[in-house]
Amino acid sequence: MTSRRRGSCRRSSGADPGACQGLLALTPLWARVARMGSMEPGSGMNHMAHHAALFRRLFWIMLALAVPTVLLDPMFAHLLGYSLPAIAWLSWAAPALGTVLYVWGGRPFLTGAVTEMGSRKPGMMTLVALAITTAFLASWAARLGIIAESLSFWWELALLVVIMLLGHWLEMRSLAQTTSALDSLAALLPDEAERVVGDRIVTVTPADLHPGDVVVVRPGGAVPADGDVIDGTAAFDESMVTGESVPASRTVGDHVVAGTIATDSGVRVRITAVGEDTALAGIRRLVADAQASSSRTQRLADRAAGWLFWYALGAAVITLSVWLALGQPGGALERAITVLVIACPHALGLAIPLVVSLSTEKAARAGILIKDRLALEAMRTVDVVLFDKTGTLTQGRPTVTAIDPAEGIAPTDVLAWAAAAEADSEHPLARAIVAAAAQSGVTVPAASGFTSSPAAGVSAQVEGVTVRVGGPRLLSDQGVPARAIAHEWSAQGSIVLHVLRGHEVVGALRLADAIRPESREAVAALHRLGVEVGMVTGDAQAVADAVAADLGIDHVFAGVKPGDKAGRVAALHEHGRRVAMVGDGVNDAPALAQADVGLAIGAGTEVAISSAGVILAADDPRAVVSVIRLSQASYRIMRQNLWWAAGYNLITVPLAAGVLAPIGFVLPMSVGALLMSASTVVVALNAQRLRRLVLDPGAVTAAVLRSHLG
Numbered sequence: 001m002t003s004r005r006r007g008s009c010r011r012s013s014g015a016d017p018g019a020c021q022g023l024l025a026l027t028p029l030w031a032r033v034a035r036m037g038s039m040e041p042g043s044g045m046n047h048m049a050h051h052a053a054l055f056r057r058l059f060w061i062m063l064a065l066a067v068p069t070v071l072l073d074p075m076f077a078h079l080l081g082y083s084l085p086a087i088a089w090l091s092w093a094a095p096a097l098g099t100v101l102y103v104w105g106g107r108p109f110l111t112g113a114v115t116e117m118g119s120r121k122p123g124m125m126t127l128v129a130l131a132i133t134t135a136f137l138a139s140w141a142a143r144l145g146i147i148a149e150s151l152s153f154w155w156e157l158a159l160l161v162v163i164m165l166l167g168h169w170l171e172m173r174s175l176a177q178t179t180s181a182l183d184s185l186a187a188l189l190p191d192e193a194e195r196v197v198g199d200r201i202v203t204v205t206p207a208d209l210h211p212g213d214v215v216v217v218r219p220g221g222a223v224p225a226d227g228d229v230i231d232g233t234a235a236f237d238e239s240m241v242t243g244e245s246v247p248a249s250r251t252v253g254d255h256v257v258a259g260t261i262a263t264d265s266g267v268r269v270r271i272t273a274v275g276e277d278t279a280l281a282g283i284r285r286l287v288a289d290a291q292a293s294s295s296r297t298q299r300l301a302d303r304a305a306g307w308l309f310w311y312a313l314g315a316a317v318i319t320l321s322v323w324l325a326l327g328q329p330g331g332a333l334e335r336a337i338t339v340l341v342i343a344c345p346h347a348l349g350l351a352i353p354l355v356v357s358l359s360t361e362k363a364a365r366a367g368i369l370i371k372d373r374l375a376l377e378a379m380r381t382v383d384v385v386l387f388d389k390t391g392t393l394t395q396g397r398p399t400v401t402a403i404d405p406a407e408g409i410a411p412t413d414v415l416a417w418a419a420a421a422e423a424d425s426e427h428p429l430a431r432a433i434v435a436a437a438a439q440s441g442v443t444v445p446a447a448s449g450f451t452s453s454p455a456a457g458v459s460a461q462v463e464g465v466t467v468r469v470g471g472p473r474l475l476s477d478q479g480v481p482a483r484a485i486a487h488e489w490s491a492q493g494s495i496v497l498h499v500l501r502g503h504e505v506v507g508a509l510r511l512a513d514a515i516r517p518e519s520r521e522a523v524a525a526l527h528r529l530g531v532e533v534g535m536v537t538g539d540a541q542a543v544a545d546a547v548a549a550d551l552g553i554d555h556v557f558a559g560v561k562p563g564d565k566a567g568r569v570a571a572l573h574e575h576g577r578r579v580a581m582v583g584d585g586v587n588d589a590p591a592l593a594q595a596d597v598g599l600a601i602g603a604g605t606e607v608a609i610s611s612a613g614v615i616l617a618a619d620d621p622r623a624v625v626s627v628i629r630l631s632q633a634s635y636r637i638m639r640q641n642l643w644w645a646a647g648y649n650l651i652t653v654p655l656a657a658g659v660l661a662p663i664g665f666v667l668p669m670s671v672g673a674l675l676m677s678a679s680t681v682v683v684a685l686n687a688q689r690l691r692r693l694v695l696d697p698g699a700v701t702a703a704v705l706r707s708h709l710g
Contacts, residue, residue: 366695375613388583414507493543
């Protein structure tokens with residue numbers, strides 16, 4: 001028996017082929033994401049989480065140093081009207097602590113400024129570095145008597161370093177995410193393979209296999225490498241790779257892919273491709289390429305900081321020049337330094353991180369996990385939402401959707417006989433029939449003498465009569481005709497199983513991947529928002545068209561191979577569309593990474609979760625509408641915060657420069673500092689409005705439909 005790697009579930013012989021997916025779904029989403037992001041820093045899987053921890057630790061250390069720095073700064077004491085003790089060494093406390101704050105706490109911003117200036121793209125780091133460096137040099141110059149004592153800014157320096165560290169800690173915490181998509185793909189392979197050597201079977205690792213080797217794949221076991229079946233017939237669960245919910249029958253001569261599962265029988269496979277030549281490795285490369293090529297929007301705060309950097313620098317130069325031209329060198333230096341310090345982006349540094357932190361927290365409480373804040377920002381601009389069909393718009397498993405009984409026979413009898421015959425089978429279709437009988441409350445009689453044929457179906461003795469359940473091969477073997485409706489059901493992409501009692505056809509069962517009840521509301525709400533809806537699936541055209549017609553979907557892409565899903569997203573990009581992709585399987589991972597926004601259904605595979613920027617904990621497609629609403633609200637508040645934070649600088653910098661000096665008004669440094677703090681408070685209070693946002697998928701969807709219908 002083959003086993004699965006740690007990180008995916010293990011299968012035993014005869015296990016339910018949906019068990020791995022089911023166990024994965026039962027694992028708490030937050031625990032899974034935490035597990036994917038909890039590796040050691042050196043593993044490369046929690047780079048952002050590691051940086052978040054560093055900023056958190058640095059913030060608390062600097063906060064402990066900033067409190068005495070502020071309280072022991074003579075300028076701050078003068079501003080609040082209290083006196084410091086007349087102790088000689090106390091006058092050196094603020095400079096000493098302020099130096100530590102600048103060198104240690106300011107290091108991330110100083111090194112970041114060097115990087116930004118090296119790339120000729122000044123941003124937030126450059127603006128912060130300019131402010132703290134000006135404050136640091138001016139404060140020491142004032143302490144040494146080189147310039148006026150009023151230009152000592154130790155308390156402003158301390159506050160700026162602490163507030164900016166807080167902002168970056170919040171930002172890094174929101175950015176902390178896993179990059180384990182490639183490892184999750186590798187986890188689909190078994191730990192061991194059973195290679196046939198002469199008349200013996202030798203256990204080896206998949207890495208030891210070579211093209212031409214023959215391996216045994218037992219029931220419930222995973223295929224260790226790509227190959228062709230040379231002996232036996234089995235139904236293979238290929239949903240982890242192809243997205244198909246119904247197992248595909250594979251017999252001698254058919255090709256099988258690494259990572260797929262033999263559900264009901266054992267086969268022998270001759271290996272044709274290993275390692276990087278397998279289909280699974282190809283998907284892995286697609287994910288890596290899409291992630292590497294994904295363009296990301298430049299952060300608004302960075303752009304605003306870049307503009308403010310040149311604005312502050314230009315204002316300082318103009319201020320210095322004008323005051324020197326007026327013959328006041330002392331006033332020129334004082335005004336220029338005040339301009340550079342008063343441009344400190346306290347509020348700007350918190351404008352984005354606070355909104356990001358609150359929006360991700362709010363989303364998490366609603367079952368929406370934001371892994372990539374840029375994905376959340378981009379969601380408001382999406383004009384096409386592309387859904388994977390299987391497991392996203394549909395339930396991802398076969399379900400009995402209709403029963404066609406023969407004349408004089410009750411539908412419940414057909415279902416009861418079929419469930420009795422299928423009771424001992426582990427096939428997904430059998431489990432669907434048994435589940436339908438249980439849900440319908442019918443009494444299932446006892447059965448004996450169960451036999452199964454991968455090609456023909458199953459048979460058992462039920463109430464003394466042989467009951468058979470199977471597809472076209474069963475009807476052919478028994479020489480009986482199909483029910484008249486069978487052709488219509490097949491044309492719609494459904495699976496049709498006939499039930500025979502003795503040699504008489506007593507009815508037919510229609511099995512299909514049932515549409516989620518919430519899918520219709522989700523599609524309708526997206527249409528109301530002016531967003532087109534597409535569906536991409538590996539299923540046949542008939543199956544896709546039936547689902548699309550039921551839901552009112554705009555674009556249908558059927559028969560799409562795993563690697564081609566990302567191509568469909570790229571094609572929409574070429575037509576200028578902004579695309580959000582919603583999926584749950586391995587085959588969706590490249591498309592999730594390629595899309596402007598990737599949204600993974602939480603019960604899906606870990607590789608899909610790793611490749612997406614947003615994870616929907618519940619299997620509810622209506623949550624996509626909630627994400628759009630959250631994106632719109634958070635972006636609106638971000639812009640308000642940025643305008644407020646930047647507006648402070650746009651107004652106070654000219655006043656600090658002395659633009660109103662001709663009428664006798666020059667903004668005092670103390671007033672500028674108070675306005676600086678006030679702007680930070682306003683930004684923080686404005687961000688709190690996100691807490692009132694309702695994100696329940698049902699409520700949001702209903703509100704959207706009401707607002708556009710009313």
